Amino acid sequence: MRGTRGGVPAFVTRAGESIAVLAGLASAVFFALRLLPGDPARLVVGDEASPAELERVRATLHLNEPLLVQYARFMRGLLRLDLGDSMRRPGVAAMARVTEALLPTARLALLAVAAGAIVGVGAATLASGPWLSARGRTIVDRVLVAAAATPLLALAPLVTWVLAARLRVLPLPGDPEAGASGLAFASGLLAIPLAAHVGRVARASLVDVGHSQFLVVAGAKGARPARVWFLHALPAVLGPIVTVVGTQLGALLGGAVVLERMFERRGLGTLILEAYATRDLPVLEGAIVAAGGLFVVAQAASSAVHLAIDPRARGE
Amino acid sequence: MRARSDRRARSRWQDVAPLVAIVAISGVAVVLGREPAGRLEPSRAWCPPSSDRLLGCGEAGVDLLATLANAELRAVALAAVVALVGFAVGTPLGASAALARGRFERLAAHVCDLVQAFPTFLVAMAVLSAVRIPSRVHIGVVFALTAWAPFARLALAQTRVLRDAAFVEAAVALGRGRSGVLVRHVVPNLLGVVAVQLGSTAAAIVLSEAALAFVGLGPPDGVSLGGVLDQGVASMLRAPHVVAEGAIAVFATSAAMMAAGRAAER
Numbered sequence: 001m002r003g004t005r006g007g008v009p010a011f012v013t014r015a016g017e018s019i020a021v022l023a024g025l026a027s028a029v030f031f032a033l034r035l036l037p038g039d040p041a042r043l044v045v046g047d048e049a050s051p052a053e054l055e056r057v058r059a060t061l062h063l064n065e066p067l068l069v070q071y072a073r074f075m076r077g078l079l080r081l082d083l084g085d086s087m088r089r090p091g092v093a094a095m096a097r098v099t100e101a102l103l104p105t106a107r108l109a110l111l112a113v114a115a116g117a118i119v120g121v122g123a124a125t126l127a128s129g130p131w132l133s134a135r136g137r138t139i140v141d142r143v144l145v146a147a148a149a150t151p152l153l154a155l156a157p158l159v160t161w162v163l164a165a166r167l168r169v170l171p172l173p174g175d176p177e178a179g180a181s182g183l184a185f186a187s188g189l190l191a192i193p194l195a196a197h198v199g200r201v202a203r204a205s206l207v208d209v210g211h212s213q214f215l216v217v218a219g220a221k222g223a224r225p226a227r228v229w230f231l232h233a234l235p236a237v238l239g240p241i242v243t244v245v246g247t248q249l250g251a252l253l254g255g256a257v258v259l260e261r262m263f264e265r266r267g268l269g270t271l272i273l274e275a276y277a278t279r280d281l282p283v284l285e286g287a288i289v290a291a292g293g294l295f296v297v298a299q300a301a302s303s304a305v306h307l308a309i310d311p312r313a314r315g316e
Numbered sequence: 317m318r319a320r321s322d323r324r325a326r327s328r329w330q331d332v333a334p335l336v337a338i339v340a341i342s343g344v345a346v347v348l349g350r351e352p353a354g355r356l357e358p359s360r361a362w363c364p365p366s367s368d369r370l371l372g373c374g375e376a377g378v379d380l381l382a383t384l385a386n387a388e389l390r391a392v393a394l395a396a397v398v399a400l401v402g403f404a405v406g407t408p409l410g411a412s413a414a415l416a417r418g419r420f421e422r423l424a425a426h427v428c429d430l431v432q433a434f435p436t437f438l439v440a441m442a443v444l445s446a447v448r449i450p451s452r453v454h455i456g457v458v459f460a461l462t463a464w465a466p467f468a469r470l471a472l473a474q475t476r477v478l479r480d481a482a483f484v485e486a487a488v489a490l491g492r493g494r495s496g497v498l499v500r501h502v503v504p505n506l507l508g509v510v511a512v513q514l515g516s517t518a519a520a521i522v523l524s525e526a527a528l529a530f531v532g533l534g535p536p537d538g539v540s541l542g543g544v545l546d547q548g549v550a551s552m553l554r555a556p557h558v559v560a561e562g563a564i565a566v567f568a569t570s571a572a573m574m575a576a577g578r579a580a581e582r
């Protein structure tokens with residue numbers, strides 16, 4: 001049967017896995033705060049708080065109820081996107097703050113994925129086709145290996161120092177006037193490791209299919225190298241490329257948190273850090289689950305794209 | 317034959333040399349250092365490198381040589397401990413799942429894939445949010461929650477090959493139980509392959525610890541590679557040496573860890 005695993009359609013299995021991952025993360029957040037040693041109410045208001053204040057926080061967060069009742073309430077709240085009000089901004093729903101922050105992070109990650117995939121595939125195709133000399137190909141290969149081995153945490157501050165502080169061609173971190181160029185710069189930095197990984201996998205796959213008969217036939221029929229490589233070879237290796245993008249999404253999300261902090265951009269990362277610093281538990285719980293949701297949706301999208309473009313993945 | 321083993325020993329030494337050099341230099345700097353890491357001296361804040369302060373000073377006048385040397389040693393120790401714990405837990409877990417075959421094997425493979433793909437950063441934040449001031453022990457425990465997965469995945473894949481080997485079938489035929497086969501025959505034969513993962517896991521832990529400290533979730537003493545980077549980004553215009561030294565230290569430590577892991581391949 002098409003796209004099935006043990007008789008169950010692949011997308012149903014995939015959706016089940018995604019829900020299980022999200023439920024697991026939500027449960028980890030919930031139980032970490034309630035079962036690890038320490039009083040969650042004291043975490044929120046501090047050790048100096050009066051008993052009356054502690055009692056007020058316990059009542060607001062329903063910490064006096066049995067654990068399972070709290071858990072059921074928390075999961076129901078997540079399903080309804082209602083975790084109560086933010087502790088630090090009374091009157092503002094916690095999930096409203098989370099949804100407000102989700103969009104900039106999604107935009108940053110999406111731009112980074114697009115840029116990383118385009119640059120990586122472009123570099124791999126350039127290094128595999130007939131356009132470069134042997135030395136040129138070696139240089140592209142070495143650049144890809146070096147970029148993949150360089151951690152974003154070390155690279156991003158150095159590139160920012162050179163381009164923003166020394167050459168002044170890009171906005172400095174935290175520049176309120178940065179606008180679209182700030183977004184482009186941050187997503188460009190985030191795209192570098194992804195482009196390197198995509199480039200290495202795409203290059204290896206293109207080398208594999210490079211001697212296939214269908215490419216020889218296309219060349220013999222008079223197709224130009226660009227047509228042979230972009231229209232015939234590239235579609236045959238899209239499967240591994242989409243897979244590597246999917247496996248890099250976790251690192252990308254972690255990188256997004258670091259870059260949001262570095263560039264002082266609003267987003268899910270900065271919201272999590274702010275909620276952590278101020279112990280705004282409803283916002284913190286909602287934001288971590290939302291970040292997990294972003295990861296799960298992106299993974300599911302990469303799986304769906306893989307199934308759509310590669311008949312072999314559908315078992316055809 | 318002897319020449320080949322000499323060459324192999326030399327290559328192993330070359331792989332481990334960068335890490336040994338980093339640890340030795342940091343150790344000497346800590347032992348011979350004139351002041352403890354993190355000592356504040358506001359009058360010399362952001363001073364550039366000089367013969368008096370080899371790496372210059374950071375925020376509030378902290379000596380960067382003392383801070384970076386201490387941070388390097390602590391990062392290497394944390395990464396080594398967590399990677400070894402992951403190795404000790406993940407290897408038997410993956411091997412026993414593959415020996416059990418069937419549903420348990422599939423479940424273990426699936427859980428490993430999920431844990432490896434999921435952002436460690438989010439897990440760390442979820443767990444650390446329950447701690448008022450995270451210490452290095454807390455951070456180590458959080459990393460250990462996910463560090464076992466790559467070892468288990470490798471052990472599982474390698475045991476799938478080993479379980480059909482003649483010596484394993486012979487041990488089963490002679491009546492040895494599953495745990496006996498696992499301990500006496502399977503695990504010793506996959507240690508070499510799985511140990512290769514130690515370097516990349518340790519390098520990933522160095523980076524994750526630095527990233528957590530960079531965003532403000534680091535150890536309370538502030539002695540961390542990520543903490544120096546954070547100072548560097550904030551003072552990029554007036555003291556560029558801080559960001560350069562922090563970035564080079566993060567890169568050198570993770571690359572040295574990765575290279576040291578290659579020694580197990582030979």
